[in-house]
Amino acid sequence: MPFSMNKVIIIGNLGADPEFRTTPQGINICRFRVATTERYRDRNGNWQDDTEWHNVVAFGPIAETASRMLKRGSKVCVEGRNKTRQYEKNGETHYITEIIARSIVYLDPKGERQSTESVPIVNDYADTTSYYLSDIQDVELDTSKPSEADNLEEDDLPF
């Protein structure tokens, strides 16, 4: 296969604070869920909101920054690749699709950021290729609670 592309880009808001952890191998992982909302008219001409929830995973340096910069409600732009993996739960095979972040743009106005650091981070585009594409795939991901955020109600959202 000479060439291919796998690119996802979303802009939306976090439904909950990001989860950050470091694997025993020393790799930083940050996970969070992002809601995107699209507005359209239904057949009767009424406006409807169509909200999608996306699972985002960041590895390495951007995981660290993301966990520092983001909190529930933060607006963010994530660019990355779409990845589906499978896991077992109660003997059943489940699939989960996640966006593996390659770059993250933090869209909250400066004053509202959780972080008080004066780092002028606009686009966190560290050299993450090795994380984003590679051996990290072999790392055991925490699949014990993959869908806890699925219980989120829209009412929980601060926006």
Place this chain on the structure above:
Amino acid sequence: MAGRSLNKAQLIGNVGKDPELRKTPQGNSVCTLRVATTEFYRGRNGERKEITDWHSVVLWDRLAEIAVQKIRKSDKIYVEGKLRTRSFEKDGITKFVTEIIAQNIIILSRKQARTESSSEASSDDSFNINYPSDYNPTESSNQ
């Protein structure tokens, strides 16, 4: 009010099998393409590795009807669309599946010449359809 947001996915990859047209109870045409993308990278020791990801791409209505005529297994296509996760019940267990709802497709290259196609099958290997931005078939998507 959620304000502005964006939900976009773009793929270039190969089609895993011939598309099949289905009809929803409401009469909408729909077909699902399985698309493989492969990316290469260097492992820790500099060795060349590859990762293949499989994606489910859902095409609605006119897009599905054209795709069924023009796309075959192993064709390389460009797909642009949005991500959508839906849930379904199987044996009493709720499962989730994330798909790309196609908005625009371009055929980039074909694996083999079509023999069965009619004369209108074309000199031009590319087609694309742009739905209007408010096009939203998901409300009828109970497959």
